[in-house]
Amino acid sequence: xxxxxxxxxxxxxxxxxxxxxxxxxxxxxxxxxxxxxxxxxxxxxxxxxxxxxxxxxxxxxxxxxxxxxxxxxxxxxxxxxxxxxxxxxxxxxxxxxxxxxxxxxxxxxxxxxxxxxxxxxxxxxxxxxxxxxxxxxxxxxxxxxxxxxxxxxxxxxxxxxxxxxxxxxxxxxxxxxxxxxxxxxxxxxxxxxxxxxxxxxxxxxxxxxxxxxxxxxxxxxxxxxxxxxxxxxxxxxxxxxxxxxxxxxxxxxxxxxxxxxxxxxxxxxxxxxxxxxxxxxxxxxxxxxxxxxxxxxxxxxxxxxxxxxxxxxxxxxxxxxxxxxxxxxxxxxxxxxxxxxxxxxxxxxxxxxxxxxxxxxxxxxxxxxxxxxxxxxxxxxxxxxxxxxxxxxxxxxxxxxxxxxxxxxxxxxxxxxxxxxxxxxxxxxxxxxxxxxxxxxxxxxx
Amino acid sequence: xxxxxxxxxxxxxxxxxxxxxxxxxxxxxxxxxxxxxxxxxxxxxxxxxxxxxxxxxxxxxxxxxxxxxxxxxxxxxxxxxxxxxxxxxxxxxxxxxxxxxxxxxxxxxxxxxxxxxxxxxxxxxxxxxxxxxxxxxxxxxxxxxxxxxxxxxxxxxxxxxxxxxxxxxxxxxxxxxxxxxxxxxxxxxxxxxxxxxxxxxxxxxxxxxxxxxxxxxxxxxxxxxxxxxxxxxxxxxxxxxxxxxxxxxxxxxxxxxxxxxxxxxxxxxxxxxxxxxxxxxxxxxxxxxxxxxxxxxxxxxxxxxxxxxxxxxxxxxxxxxxxxxxxxxxxxxxxxxxxxxxxxxxxxxxxxxxxxxxxxxxxxxxxxxxxxxxxxxxxxxxxxxxxxxxxxxxxxxxxxxxxxxxxxxxxxxxxxxxxxxxxxxxxxxxxxxxxxxxxxxxxxxxxxxxxxxxxxxxxxxxxxxxxxxxxxxxxxxxxxxxxxxxxxxxxxxxxxxxxxxxxxxxxxxxxxxxxx
Numbered sequence: 001x002x003x004x005x006x007x008x009x010x011x012x013x014x015x016x017x018x019x020x021x022x023x024x025x026x027x028x029x030x031x032x033x034x035x036x037x038x039x040x041x042x043x044x045x046x047x048x049x050x051x052x053x054x055x056x057x058x059x060x061x062x063x064x065x066x067x068x069x070x071x072x073x074x075x076x077x078x079x080x081x082x083x084x085x086x087x088x089x090x091x092x093x094x095x096x097x098x099x100x101x102x103x104x105x106x107x108x109x110x111x112x113x114x115x116x117x118x119x120x121x122x123x124x125x126x127x128x129x130x131x132x133x134x135x136x137x138x139x140x141x142x143x144x145x146x147x148x149x150x151x152x153x154x155x156x157x158x159x160x161x162x163x164x165x166x167x168x169x170x171x172x173x174x175x176x177x178x179x180x181x182x183x184x185x186x187x188x189x190x191x192x193x194x195x196x197x198x199x200x201x202x203x204x205x206x207x208x209x210x211x212x213x214x215x216x217x218x219x220x221x222x223x224x225x226x227x228x229x230x231x232x233x234x235x236x237x238x239x240x241x242x243x244x245x246x247x248x249x250x251x252x253x254x255x256x257x258x259x260x261x262x263x264x265x266x267x268x269x270x271x272x273x274x275x276x277x278x279x280x281x282x283x284x285x286x287x288x289x290x291x292x293x294x295x296x297x298x299x300x301x302x303x304x305x306x307x308x309x310x311x312x313x314x315x316x317x318x319x320x321x322x323x324x325x326x327x328x329x330x331x332x333x334x335x336x337x338x339x340x341x342x343x344x345x346x347x348x349x350x351x352x353x354x355x356x357x358x359x360x361x362x363x364x365x366x367x368x369x370x371x372x373x374x375x376x377x378x379x380x381x382x383x384x385x386x387x388x389x390x391x392x393x394x395x396x397x398x399x400x401x402x403x404x405x406x407x408x409x410x411x412x413x414x415x416x417x418x419x420x421x422x423x424x425x426x427x428x429x430x431x432x433x434x435x436x437x438x439x440x441x442x443x444x445x446x
Numbered sequence: 447x448x449x450x451x452x453x454x455x456x457x458x459x460x461x462x463x464x465x466x467x468x469x470x471x472x473x474x475x476x477x478x479x480x481x482x483x484x485x486x487x488x489x490x491x492x493x494x495x496x497x498x499x500x501x502x503x504x505x506x507x508x509x510x511x512x513x514x515x516x517x518x519x520x521x522x523x524x525x526x527x528x529x530x531x532x533x534x535x536x537x538x539x540x541x542x543x544x545x546x547x548x549x550x551x552x553x554x555x556x557x558x559x560x561x562x563x564x565x566x567x568x569x570x571x572x573x574x575x576x577x578x579x580x581x582x583x584x585x586x587x588x589x590x591x592x593x594x595x596x597x598x599x600x601x602x603x604x605x606x607x608x609x610x611x612x613x614x615x616x617x618x619x620x621x622x623x624x625x626x627x628x629x630x631x632x633x634x635x636x637x638x639x640x641x642x643x644x645x646x647x648x649x650x651x652x653x654x655x656x657x658x659x660x661x662x663x664x665x666x667x668x669x670x671x672x673x674x675x676x677x678x679x680x681x682x683x684x685x686x687x688x689x690x691x692x693x694x695x696x697x698x699x700x701x702x703x704x705x706x707x708x709x710x711x712x713x714x715x716x717x718x719x720x721x722x723x724x725x726x727x728x729x730x731x732x733x734x735x736x737x738x739x740x741x742x743x744x745x746x747x748x749x750x751x752x753x754x755x756x757x758x759x760x761x762x763x764x765x766x767x768x769x770x771x772x773x774x775x776x777x778x779x780x781x782x783x784x785x786x787x788x789x790x791x792x793x794x795x796x797x798x799x800x801x802x803x804x805x806x807x808x809x810x811x812x813x814x815x816x817x818x819x820x821x822x823x824x825x826x827x828x829x830x831x832x833x834x835x836x837x838x839x840x841x842x843x844x845x846x847x848x849x850x851x852x853x854x855x856x857x858x859x860x861x862x863x864x865x866x867x868x869x870x871x872x873x874x875x876x877x878x879x880x881x882x883x884x885x886x887x888x889x890x891x892x893x894x895x896x897x898x899x900x901x902x903x904x905x906x907x908x909x910x911x912x913x914x915x916x917x918x919x920x921x922x923x924x925x926x927x928x929x930x931x932x933x934x935x936x937x938x939x940x941x942x943x944x945x946x947x948x949x950x951x952x953x954x955x956x957x958x959x960x961x962x
Binding site for chain 1: 484485486487488489490491492493494495496497499536537538539540541542544550551552553554557558559560563565581582583584585586587588590591611624625627628635660784785786787788789808809811812814815816817818819820
């Protein structure tokens with residue numbers, strides 16, 4: 001049967017070999033010059049060895065097993081938070097379904113957004129997969145009426161798969177590698193113009209800080225994009241899940257929402273914006289809990305009821321994830337018993353600036369300049385040059401990373417993506433192996 | 447729809463589209479024309495499938511219930527002091543206690559430092575350690591493989607094998623999911639294709655759990671309705687399946703047959719014979735079977751027993767067990783666990799075309815993975831304390847007591863409702879609901895129609911306003927034309943349930959009088 005299933009699997013051919021999580025080598029008796037495969041594909045901090053935040057996990061544990069409220073080793077602010085959250089769960093249990101998500105959690109997100117951006121936040125909706133939730137509201141149609149989504153290249157693969165699954169047309173716009181991966185509006189314009197002959201472009205998807213590039217947009221750039229979206233009547237999807245991960249001197253995250261509201265009513269009253277955040281990245285790194293939120297700005301009144309109903313029927317919002325979200329937006333403060341540990345762990349969670357990756361985000365996206373001989377070899381083997389590079393890297397050094405092809409790249413360029421959200425020891429080891437491999441590779445194909 | 451960029455007006459920020467050059471769309475401001483932007487997302491440009499979706503269980507009656515709760519909180523005077531939400535199958539919200547062992551293991555998984563202490567029994571610690579070892583970085587906060595943590599899938603396979611008397615279960619056929627609903631929708635996504643007369647048709651029972659109708663509307667599939675037999679305790683009749691199928695073949699391409707066993711909202715537990723008949727029918731008519739078995743431990747009535755579709759299929763011999771495509775669904779939300787909020791679930795796919803299975807594996811990777819705490823919970827549900835282990839006695843006691851109390855309430859509900867003239871209630875053989883039939887006076891039906899409401903919605907709204915009891919009208923689940931029902935959960939604590947039953951009884955009597 002004709003199945004609208006996205007093509008391509010993340011880390012095609014690579015992560016499918018060792019599986020998507022690191023594990024010690026299976027005893028197949030094959031001798032390798034390394035004892036374990038290091039998988040640094042995923043933007044998954046915990047897999048990479050980063051420890052979960054103590055406060056988060058203590059609150060979750062107490063919510064799950066309230067008998068722990070009697071434990072003397074658990075700090076009073078943990079207990080207070082857990083009690084509060086349990087009170088907000090009717091039946092006093094995290095086993096409950098949540099209609100619209102727990103309102104208390106929603107309120108916390110609202111407050112967080114106002115502090116971050118100033119102004120009055122629109123009621124955020126939290127769910128397991130907020131991007132998919134909003135895409136579904138918009139995407140429909142076939143042929144010329146098919147909803148088109150302007151998508152940055154490079155982009156992370158599961159987003160593109162999601163578009164295919166929903167039946168949206170991906171409209172690629174290329175980020176400028178030579179310019180630090182920034183977004184040029186002329187490129188947006190070009191992409192949009194060409195797309196109109198085959199679909200109905202309605203959504204402009206931006207990732208800030210970028211994945212995989214780590215590029216942090218300047219305020220001017222954000223304003224340009226907003227102006228462009230206003231002119232061309234596009235719904236902006238601002239994916240800001242890496243907003244807490246900033247490294248480079250002078251780079252600063254400013255949210256699309258904030259910039260929009262500082263551009264005056266001509267824009268702030270009209271431009272439709274969905275801004276996304278989640279517990280998966282940043283200092284929390286709780287990817288496995290699956291919770292994020294979307295703030296929908298300037299939604300037409302005619303759709304509000306439908307959106308609310310759609311949200312009411314969401315079945316993907318696990319309660320544990322919502323607890324994590326609550327803590328993310330309302331963490332321990334100076335003076336709280338848990339604060340010292342929390343702030344120390346937070347500092348440790350972010351990779352050091354010794355490795356200058358981009359200006360933010362959780363990845364290093366490196367360009368590979370491959371010798372001509374290597375390109376020819378790849379052709380002979382019937383594979384892509386970057387895939388060949390990465391396969392060999394895996395075999396010879398036990399390092400698993402994401403091939404640039406999965407993200408999309410300009411013809412004739414090759415990249416690799418490394419998740420740097422890991423311990424510095426591990427990262428050092430990765431870099432050591434990578435360097436050793438790279439030199440050998442260059443030597444072989446010189 | 448191409449757009450022409452014809453003018454650039456002075457003082458206008460950016461180019462103007464032809465569509466926007468109509469005067470009505472321009473507003474005068476002090477210095478220049480302001481471009482009045484039409485929204486990208488309006489009710490007309492929205493995905494039409496989203497608009498079509500209705501989900502009665504959380505529909506208008508629930509919204510009104512929430513409003514009333516707010517009014518009560520604000521001090522409004524009503525003939526009742528609280529809203530009783532007997533609309534959704536959410537056990538913990540109704541005070542059902544979680545199973546201690548499960549919560550202990552989950553707490554240990556969440557905060558592994560607790561493994562060092564003395565608060566938790568060794569068998570809980572052992573399971574937590576095993577789960578954590580299978581998680582990236584030893585944390586439930588890491589992504590898992592999209593199909594689910596391997597050792598959990600192995601444990602699920604073992605559980606199924608034991609449940610089904612040794613019939614082998616391959617862990618590769620197990621896909622963990624975000625509750626059963628997620629898995630059901632995923633399979634439907636694979637099945638739905640085609641246009642016009644070739645559009646996929648999916649057979650669903652009437653009455654049904656509205657997830658199915660919502661998902662079918664969302665995917666633009668054709669809903670093929672087969673009626674369960676109310677006169678015969680909601681049993682499934684193959685001749686009715688055949689009738690529905692033949693009628694549907696005129697306008698769509700029937701591909702799948704959904705069964706909910708034990709049933710929701712009807713609670714019937716299918717006999718083994720019936721399951722065999724359904725399998726034979728599916729084989730003959732080349733239909734993909736979807737067996738929703740989330741209530742498999744909720745069986746109460748004497749003489750009723752849960753038979754898994756897979757087990758029956760395999761006992762029918764290779765002619766069927768090698769060919770019939772079947773997916774069975776289960777979750778941690780119901781039964782004696784009642785852990786809806788964790789979103790734990792799985793599906794087992796049997797005899798799926800290998801190429802399609804590859805697509806399925808890809809499809810589930812789009813959402814990355816199901817919530818890991820839910821996966822951990824599922825693991826301990828299928829791998830509970832064994833006799834001899836420290837936690838066994840408590841576990842068995844809690845489990846037995848929960849199921850026993852549910853059985854008592856099922857029986858109580860049936861008994862009380864059947865004493866009310868105008869209400870008939872089939873035995874609640876299983877699951878968590880009663881679905882009694884109510885007879886409504888003609889005048890009430892008329893008034894409902896005038897209000898543009900389904901008569902049972904009219905009834906339930908009145909019930910809510912007068913007693914604070916929130917039920918779901920039968921029209922949300924589907925029912926034979928001219929019949930009316932409501933669905934009530936059997937979850938409220940026994941003493942509260944007694945009060946609820948009494949109030950509904952009184953309400954029905956006064957309602958009947960009022961409108962006769």
